[in-house]
Amino acid sequence: MKLFLKILPLFLLFFYPFVKAQKTPDSVLIKKARLEIYDNPDNTIKIGEQLLKKSHDIKTSISLYMLLSTANIAKRDFEESLKYILKAKELSQKTNDSKSQASVLISVAIQYQQMELFNKSLETLNEADQYLAKIPEKTPEKYVETATSYAIRGMIYKSQSNSEIALEKFLISIQNFDKVPLKKTTYSNMSVVYYNIGYCYLNLNQIEKAQEAFSKSIDYAQRNHAKSLEAFALKGTAEIHKQKHENQSAVRLLLKAEKLCKNTGDLILNEGIYKELADNYLAMGKQNLYQLYNKKYLEMRFKRKQNELKSINQVIDNHNKETSLKSERLKTYYHAIKIGSVLLGIVFISILLFLITKTRKQNRKFQKEIQQIIRTS
Numbered sequence: 001m002k003l004f005l006k007i008l009p010l011f012l013l014f015f016y017p018f019v020k021a022q023k024t025p026d027s028v029l030i031k032k033a034r035l036e037i038y039d040n041p042d043n044t045i046k047i048g049e050q051l052l053k054k055s056h057d058i059k060t061s062i063s064l065y066m067l068l069s070t071a072n073i074a075k076r077d078f079e080e081s082l083k084y085i086l087k088a089k090e091l092s093q094k095t096n097d098s099k100s101q102a103s104v105l106i107s108v109a110i111q112y113q114q115m116e117l118f119n120k121s122l123e124t125l126n127e128a129d130q131y132l133a134k135i136p137e138k139t140p141e142k143y144v145e146t147a148t149s150y151a152i153r154g155m156i157y158k159s160q161s162n163s164e165i166a167l168e169k170f171l172i173s174i175q176n177f178d179k180v181p182l183k184k185t186t187y188s189n190m191s192v193v194y195y196n197i198g199y200c201y202l203n204l205n206q207i208e209k210a211q212e213a214f215s216k217s218i219d220y221a222q223r224n225h226a227k228s229l230e231a232f233a234l235k236g237t238a239e240i241h242k243q244k245h246e247n248q249s250a251v252r253l254l255l256k257a258e259k260l261c262k263n264t265g266d267l268i269l270n271e272g273i274y275k276e277l278a279d280n281y282l283a284m285g286k287q288n289l290y291q292l293y294n295k296k297y298l299e300m301r302f303k304r305k306q307n308e309l310k311s312i313n314q315v316i317d318n319h320n321k322e323t324s325l326k327s328e329r330l331k332t333y334y335h336a337i338k339i340g341s342v343l344l345g346i347v348f349i350s351i352l353l354f355l356i357t358k359t360r361k362q363n364r365k366f367q368k369e370i371q372q373i374i375r376t377s
Contacts, residue, residue: 026051030067037071038228039263044071058095062088066107074228076267076307078115085111099141102131106148118156125149140180147176147186151193163200170197184224191220191229198236211240228264231257235272238280247280254280267307271300 033047048068055061065088072081085107092104105128112121128149135142154169173193177186198213214236221229234257241250254277261269274297281289 098134
């Protein structure tokens with residue numbers, strides 16, 4: 001069951017606000033890259049890398065790094081994805097654009113959440129909240145970023161088997177996506193959230209509500225021609241049929257999902273589809289097909305684990321770098337405090353010595369005056 005509850009926040013990255021497209025060849029390429037990000041991520045990466053080489057604008061570069069990060073997540077190559085999103089984070093810190101800084105931090109949180117580094121993800125979301133608070137109220141950017149933040153939190157709770165709280169977060173996410181004026185830009189986002197809502201209801205054994213949520217997920221995916229998202233939702237629907245022992249119906253949906261996602265290279269999606277097909281064929285007594293898809297499932301699982309291991313190593317390296325940087329900053333800070341304390345001590349002692357010397361001089365003067373008075377009396 002854990003495999004089927006894998007989270008899909010990576011798709012939310014795709015709909016973060018990019019640089020406003022203008023009627024130039026580059027804008028056409030960016031649009032093409034964005035459209036192919038899930039169904040043909042390799043081409044998106046190729047276009048993104050070409051544009052990045054000639055980009056001289058910080059905001060454009062940030063958007064391209066985020067694009068490349070999302071495309072690599074679509075391939076479940078977390079190592080490459082993390083590399084690009086950390087570059088975007090580094091650049092965003094050089095700007096005063098709260099929206100851009102919030103978007104990048106939320107993207108980083110998605111990355112950590114995908115890798116099941118939940119505490120790190122929540123820590124990053126809390127950091128992003130500081131920038132979200134600076135975005136003007138009732139603006140599309142505010143709604144999108146807020147919706148995304150709640151969606152990630154919901155996914156974390158769902159991963160921790162707390163479906164009730166997860167549902168609360170997801171419903172708030174949907175409410176915010178509904179407020180975005182240009183609805184088309186939120187279709188894929190809402191497909192992802194409804195997919196997760198479906199599994200929450202499935203965990204709570206509310207089958208009818210789960211079916212309704214998966215249907216909405218399919219509907220929103222089709223509105224935006226997002227084949228891989230539709231495949232995820234079909235997989236969720238197939239699991240309902242499996243629970244009802246309607247194995248043939250489940251297989252039909254899974255084969256359709258397999259066809260839809262053939263070019264995505266999404267390891268988790270393929271892994272889930274193969275596992276479900278193997279389970280259904282086993283229940284139907286079709287041993288040859290069970291062995292075929294079980295082998296494919298194990299291959300995908302092994303490949304995914306290898307990618308995750310590489311990504312975790314990179315996170316550890318990055319964490320060590322951040323810790324080292326913080327350590328240097330603390331050393332500098334305490335060194336400055338130490339120097340300040342010494343200087344303050346010198347000033348204090350100097351003043352004290354001055355006052356003592358001055359008091360002694362006055363005392364000697366008074367003693368002389370008193371002695372003079374005594375002699376003359």
